[in-house]
Amino acid sequence: MNVITTSNLSKVYDEGPVPVYAVNGVDLEIKKGEFTAIVGPSGSGKTTLLNIIGGLDKASSGGVKIGSTEIENLSANELIDFRLRNIGFVFQSYNLIPVLTAKENTEFIMLLQNTPKAERDKRVESLLAEVGLEDRMNNRPTELSGGQQQRVAVARALASKPQFILADEPTANLDSKSTANLLDIMLKLNKEEDTTFVFSTHDQRVIDRARRIITLEDGKIISDEKQHVQ
């Protein structure tokens, strides 16, 4: 079953004299449990594609289907609610809420979803344990390293029990050790809980461990390959 389906997806910026295609006729199918890297040079359209799939940006033409929902038909408020319940986001620069602790950041999404307290507490503890931060639950983001903050971001993204997680350059600001650590966690979640990950990257360390690699150039898919990873 496809979690994400895009059909002839395009995004055109036609503010200048010549229209610029950030995304150009992308047809894509991502199934549940895939661990997919979207790669390509800067300006190839990786982030724009992720933004459209995540409902943060509108396509100029074509459509995006998440599960059975065509998201271009949703109103702005419906889209926010859809994102809350179906998509987990991990951003390049962590983007945690600075005034909340690791525990509160992870709990945040579930509070927006009105999840009962007992369930929240249980899930927060289990998620932070999974990302190896059970002993840093009460620390605020400024008291955590970059790698630790990104692990909290992964825990937060998982907290809403999304259909998939979109990660935009999740390792761009991390050192090698933190990158390896984060990838271990993401792969473990993918393997053990069948969590679908789609991330943009041009980090070779990430590309080496992805199971499917989609390469973009000038907004077009130029290759879509599967690789076997131990």
Place this chain on the structure above:
Amino acid sequence: MKLLIKIAWRNIWRNKVRSFVVITAIALGLWAGVFVTAFVQGMMTAKIQSIIEVEVAHLQYHQKEFRDDLKVNLTIPSSAEKLNELEQDERVTAAAGRLVSMAMIGSANKSGSIRVVGINPSKEALVSSLSTQLVDGAYFEGIKRNPVLISERLAEKYKIKVRSKLVLTLQDRDGEITAGAFRVVGLYKTDNNMYDNFNVFVREQDMRKLIKVEEDYHEIAAMLTHQDLAETVASDFQKKYENLEILPWLDLAAGMRIMNEVIGLYLYIIVGIVLLALLFSIVNTMLMAVLERVKELGMLMSIGMNKTRIFGMIMIETIFMCMLGAPLGLLISWGMITYFGEHGINLSGASYEDVGFASTIFPYLENQSYIEVTGMVLIMALLAAIYPALKALRLNPATAIRKI
């Protein structure tokens, strides 16, 4: 809601200096609004009190046209009956008759025009505070023949003092010029220099001899149980005595009714200006708070925080700052009003007395006004937060998330 409250509360302490600026602006705005209101109310209360207690009492009877040129023969018919009738009315606490005439005052050095008021000293003491305004001499005691009470200012102007002689020249009811020698029994001083420069007081029986008015009065003044009754009581008696002019204090003191109405409007304008300054201060600071957090707001929208919650979070932040600033402003205002309400603010250099206001202002504010001004400040603060909150809602999450 609990979540929004938690985030909003912590957000206001992220930038302590900025929050301190907003909290201080709210406190100062509230203080300025409340204190200006209290100052003007104190000034007006003193003015009204002075007008009622010193100048006109709560209401007065006159013959129609008497007040235009103070003609000696325009006395109130059956004055004694009318006085008695007033004293019987349960809304009236005291009433007294007066003779009033224009006159020339002459001392050894100088002469000039004044108004002579003939009074029954003991009855007058019940309708005016003249007897308590003395700065020298006594209230019609110690001089048996033709005592006169003049103001301290008049005494300085005519270079006379207690027990000095002066001559009052008046017109009697036949139109003949008549004069009498009087001796200064005491000096009074009120908050109104114009009043002090213009009024001298003699005993009723001494004046009657001079102007040949054997009975009746030119003016009957009455004090009521409460100043708010003045219009009703005056209107009731006016209906009964259509040939007389019976007016409440608001119409007796020149310009008082207009001043009383306009001062409230001016007060709202002044408080409005203060609040407008406050509004721009809060808009500016909250806008900074929003623009500083564009990326974070973009992230919140991306992960599913809806617009109502974003709007609510910004508004709650402003409410929190109001809840800190408003009590602070109220506390400072209350402290200053209590202190200056007791000790007064001395503005004797500002010539307030020349225009009929007390030179020492005792700020005063009714509880109702505290609530009104606080309400206005809170509403203003919330209005000020709407624009920055709407600005936050207009952010595009995809663009906002990439802001550095």
